[in-house]
Amino acid sequence: MNIFNNLYVYFRFLEISVRSQLQYRLSFVMLTAAHFLVTVIEFVTVLVLFDRFGSLKGWDLPEVAFMYGLVNIAFSISDAATRGFDAFGTMVKAGDFDRLLIRPRSTVLQLAGQELTLRRVGRFLQGFAILIWAANAMEIDWTALKVGLVIFAVFGGAALFAGLIVIQATIAFWSTESLEVMNSLTYGGVAVTSYPVTIYRSWFQNFFIYVVPLSTISYFPTLAILGKPDALGTGLAFQYLSPLIGFGFLALTLQTWRFGVKHYRSTGS
Amino acid sequence: MPQIVVENLAKTYQVPIRRPGLWGAFTGIAKRSYRQVDALDNISFSIDEGELVGYIGPNGAGKSTTIKIISGILNPDSGRCEIDGRVPWEDRVAHVSQIGVVFGQRTQMWWDLPVIESFDLLRDIYRVDTTEYLKTKDELVERLEIGDLLNVPVRLLSLGQRMRCDLVAALLHRPSILFLDEPTVGLDSVSKLIFREFIREINKERGLSVILTTHDMDDIEALCKRVMVIGKGQILSDGPLSALRNQISPERLLIVDFETEISQLEGIQAAVLENDGHRARLSFNPNQISASELIAQVSALHPVRDLFVENPPIEETIARLYTENKL
Amino acid sequence: MSGYRALISARFRTLLQYRSAAIAGFTTQVFFGLIFVLIFEAFFESSSLPQPMSYPEVVTYIWLGQAFIMMLPWNVDRDLQALIRSGGVSYELLRPMDLYTAWFSRAVALRTAPVALRAFPLLLITALFFDLTAPESPAAAMAFVVTMIGAIILSCAITNFISISMMWTVSGDGIASFAPAIVMMFSGMIVPIPFFPDWIQTIIRILPFSGLVDTPYRLYLGHLPASDLGFLFAHQIIWSFAFILLGRWMLNRGLRRMTVQGG
Numbered sequence: 001m002n003i004f005n006n007l008y009v010y011f012r013f014l015e016i017s018v019r020s021q022l023q024y025r026l027s028f029v030m031l032t033a034a035h036f037l038v039t040v041i042e043f044v045t046v047l048v049l050f051d052r053f054g055s056l057k058g059w060d061l062p063e064v065a066f067m068y069g070l071v072n073i074a075f076s077i078s079d080a081a082t083r084g085f086d087a088f089g090t091m092v093k094a095g096d097f098d099r100l101l102i103r104p105r106s107t108v109l110q111l112a113g114q115e116l117t118l119r120r121v122g123r124f125l126q127g128f129a130i131l132i133w134a135a136n137a138m139e140i141d142w143t144a145l146k147v148g149l150v151i152f153a154v155f156g157g158a159a160l161f162a163g164l165i166v167i168q169a170t171i172a173f174w175s176t177e178s179l180e181v182m183n184s185l186t187y188g189g190v191a192v193t194s195y196p197v198t199i200y201r202s203w204f205q206n207f208f209i210y211v212v213p214l215s216t217i218s219y220f221p222t223l224a225i226l227g228k229p230d231a232l233g234t235g236l237a238f239q240y241l242s243p244l245i246g247f248g249f250l251a252l253t254l255q256t257w258r259f260g261v262k263h264y265r266s267t268g269s
Numbered sequence: 270m271p272q273i274v275v276e277n278l279a280k281t282y283q284v285p286i287r288r289p290g291l292w293g294a295f296t297g298i299a300k301r302s303y304r305q306v307d308a309l310d311n312i313s314f315s316i317d318e319g320e321l322v323g324y325i326g327p328n329g330a331g332k333s334t335t336i337k338i339i340s341g342i343l344n345p346d347s348g349r350c351e352i353d354g355r356v357p358w359e360d361r362v363a364h365v366s367q368i369g370v371v372f373g374q375r376t377q378m379w380w381d382l383p384v385i386e387s388f389d390l391l392r393d394i395y396r397v398d399t400t401e402y403l404k405t406k407d408e409l410v411e412r413l414e415i416g417d418l419l420n421v422p423v424r425l426l427s428l429g430q431r432m433r434c435d436l437v438a439a440l441l442h443r444p445s446i447l448f449l450d451e452p453t454v455g456l457d458s459v460s461k462l463i464f465r466e467f468i469r470e471i472n473k474e475r476g477l478s479v480i481l482t483t484h485d486m487d488d489i490e491a492l493c494k495r496v497m498v499i500g501k502g503q504i505l506s507d508g509p510l511s512a513l514r515n516q517i518s519p520e521r522l523l524i525v526d527f528e529t530e531i532s533q534l535e536g537i538q539a540a541v542l543e544n545d546g547h548r549a550r551l552s553f554n555p556n557q558i559s560a561s562e563l564i565a566q567v568s569a570l571h572p573v574r575d576l577f578v579e580n581p582p583i584e585e586t587i588a589r590l591y592t593e594n595k596l
Numbered sequence: 597m598s599g600y601r602a603l604i605s606a607r608f609r610t611l612l613q614y615r616s617a618a619i620a621g622f623t624t625q626v627f628f629g630l631i632f633v634l635i636f637e638a639f640f641e642s643s644s645l646p647q648p649m650s651y652p653e654v655v656t657y658i659w660l661g662q663a664f665i666m667m668l669p670w671n672v673d674r675d676l677q678a679l680i681r682s683g684g685v686s687y688e689l690l691r692p693m694d695l696y697t698a699w700f701s702r703a704v705a706l707r708t709a710p711v712a713l714r715a716f717p718l719l720l721i722t723a724l725f726f727d728l729t730a731p732e733s734p735a736a737a738m739a740f741v742v743t744m745i746g747a748i749i750l751s752c753a754i755t756n757f758i759s760i761s762m763m764w765t766v767s768g769d770g771i772a773s774f775a776p777a778i779v780m781m782f783s784g785m786i787v788p789i790p791f792f793p794d795w796i797q798t799i800i801r802i803l804p805f806s807g808l809v810d811t812p813y814r815l816y817l818g819h820l821p822a823s824d825l826g827f828l829f830a831h832q833i834i835w836s837f838a839f840i841l842l843g844r845w846m847l848n849r850g851l852r853r854m855t856v857q858g859g
Contacts, residue, residue, distance in 0.1 A: 005396065012393050020381035023422075031773060038777035048787050049635075053643040099377060101342045104366040105394055180617065184624035191631050199638035204630070265358065266344045268282065268337060 006109055013113025021118050028118060035122030043130060057199045062137035063226060067218040068194040069131025074157025074217050075190050076123035082162050084114030088169035089176040107261055108254060146225050149240055156243025157217030161186060163253040170260040189214045198231045213249060216242040271315035272478055278348035280309040280334050308334040310502035319476035323493035327591055331502045332482050336448060341365055353445060366395060369439035373451030376435055378423045384434050385419040388441060395442035409437040413467060429460030446478045453485050465491045486583040500594050518586040522579040523551040523563055528572040537566045599693055600701045607705035618713040625718060629662040648790035652729065653817050657788050659728045660813045663718040666710035668808055669754040670776040673706055680762045696844050699759060703752040732818025739822040743812040746832035750807050753839035760843050763850040784810035804835035
């Protein structure tokens with residue numbers, strides 16, 4: 001099976017998903033509006049705190065808002081594209097995973113294509129709006145390279161978040177009861193990396209740099225774009241390449257997924 | 270060379286033991302203990318191309334385990350299986366491209382969109398050549414009379430309509446083997462008859478191998494010349510239904526309506542199950558006395574107005590088989 | 597009365613079964629609490645401007661919030677949601693109970709059982725390792741207990757209101773989809789109310805949600821004087837009544853609409 005054919009089938013899956021959701025037009029509009037509202041409220045936190053405190057360890061509001069926007073755009077893309085994996089716990093419990101195995105396509109392709117949750121565009125719009133506002137409020141020396149980095153960081157971040165969801169799905173092969181822990185890592189991760197990772201205590205920092213490298217989505221790329229010096233001492237080269245870590249993380253988690261499928265196919269649970 | 274070969278297939282499940290109570294819950298998190306469940310105990314069979322086989326057994330007998338292994342979803346612990354020259358679980362993608370499955374209770378189509386969208390998507394998933402696809406689709410749609418349903422969203426279909434569409438969906442990629450898993454559950458009589466007729470035809474005309482697992486014995490009787498019975502992980506019986514019947518419950522029923530009232534029936538080589546004076550139900554063993562001989566005996570006793578001969582319901586035969594094997 | 601008590605007790609016991617969910621939830625809450633605490637710590641270290649609450653007070657506020665989070669009306673009763681979606685509400689009418697009170701009883705169990713599982717271990721751990729402080733005074737402790745009861749009642753009233761509102765949604769979740777965000781924001785769960793700009797605080801104090809979080813925890817801290825108890829408790833109860841009355845009215849309308857339209 002060549003890669004182009006698989007890509008074609010992936011887009012066919014997405015097409016079907018989008019058309020299914022648009023069957024329920026009113027519901028879609030309402031849910032998107034609700035989602036937008038919810039995510040806007042989350043940003044109010046940042047506004048309120050900066051209003052009271054003025055600055056955050058050498059970072060001001062537009063700078064943090066820029067990071068916040070990046071993280072939310074990245075997460076919204078992942079959130080929209082990974083519903084199949086996110087809901088996998090329910091699927092495997094109901095015995096519906098067999099239906100995927102009976103088809104001559106990889107399980108990853110089928111789960112990835114299961115749904116493109118359109119209403120997540122609410123969070124995407126919020127992140128995008130905040131990013132644009134923040135960029136305008138600062139004097140950034142925009143180059144083609146920097147714009148490229150923004151896009152690279154967004155997709156690297158989306159890949160990282162997707163990796164977390166893949167781990168969550170893989171765990172479901174063994175137990176469907178610990179899903180909440182992974183959920184907290186994704187949403188908690190969004191909260192944590194909306195702020196510069198250097199503001200936290202060092203052990204916390206290290207967790208989000210080395211274990212779950214979410215800081216690579218927002219912190220390092222933002223340093224490069226804003227031209228801020230890094231308290232951790234990384235250079236521009238690293239900062240420009242850091243989103244690669246997100247892709248690497250996803251690739252690793254997909255390997256664990258394959259291991260999970262193997263386990264399922266030999267124990268049949 | 271048979272199409273499906275299964276040799277000494279064995280599968281054991283490890284089922285975690287749940288301990289009751291609060292203390293049990295805590296120790297259960299720390300250390301899990303398991304008990305072994307032998308789902309398949311070295312079973313063997315082979316199926317030739319074009320056969321229509323029924324596969325029955327009580328729940329937990331190993332039916333779905335067998336089906337999962339032959340469809341390539343599950344790996345066995347030991348044993349050999351070869352289908353069209355392939356080992357199903359080693360060559361999953363290649364193998365499943367050649368099989369079609371209909372799950373009775375669950376549809377494989379996409380819920381919110383018209384039926385035709387599901388068909389088109391399956392075409393892409395199975396990589397069917399477009400001209401081939403159109404020909405196959407049109408043929409099946411006409412056969413199963415679902416032309417009017419093509420633009421109807423799947424969620425609006427009745428169960429009978431959905432089943433017909435699921436049959437088409439399973440055959441669009443022209444598989445060489447069709448698995449039917451409890452396909453007629455909840456269907457009305459008309460749909461059941463349409464289903465049986467279709468399966469019979471397609472098996473005969475196309476030489477499509479069909480494996481049917483079901484609890485509905487009428488389906489078995491109508492469709493399957495060959496029946497495999499599995500119980501406790503072992504094949505208890507494999508062969509024509511008539512042979513099974515002859516082996517387990519050979520007796521047949523003769524029901525006689527008499528011209529005038531009769532009180533006693535004596536001197537016939539049959540057991541009188543019921544006699545209300547007008548109608549009598551007699552049970553006889555065709556190995557000891559033929560139906561025509563018995564009819565002659567009965568008519569000699571008393572004038573007969575009408576009579577008919579029946580096999581005991583197949584359910585009884587199967588139930589007896591299960592009981593005899595302590596299932 | 598005994599029927600409702602039996603309902604609460606049965607549902608309570610069922611919810612207590614979810615032990616592994618409680619353990620997972622415990623981890624989640626420690627994690628989130630930590631995130632909030634660290635963010636505030638960084639902000640406090642960055643500025644010498646006077647703040648409406650001190651850092652130690654914010655820390656205790658956050659941990660109390662995490663300990664009792666399951667008490668908030670942040671999710672819908674899944675079983676009720678399924679019941680309403682499937683049209684099985686009509687079967688509920690077959691029971692010899694006032695439907696609103698029956699559902700309210702479910703809400704009581706839903707808002708107390710998970711808390712019972714998680715609150716104690718969380719309070720213990722955070723007191724030992726994360727600087728959770730004791731109540732400011734005996735009067736503060738008592739005021740805390742009273743307003744927690746008020747908060748539970750208010751939460752159940754809001755929960756029930758959201759559940760009933762599901763009878764009017766087409767296929768999405770309606771109010772239920774953004775109620776959690778509104779509750780979290782205006783109760784003080786995300787940012788303690790005193791940190792909001794003064795003009796927003798005036799509005800928030802009128803709204804019911806501050807009674808769920810901000811009121812009991814600031815009484816605990818002594819940040820709100822215990823003498824304000826009467827007024828604050830009355831605020832909780834009045835809003836509870838409002839939600840209960842509105843909920844009852846909506847339920848009746850909804851049931852009547854169903855019996856006319858069918859299922």
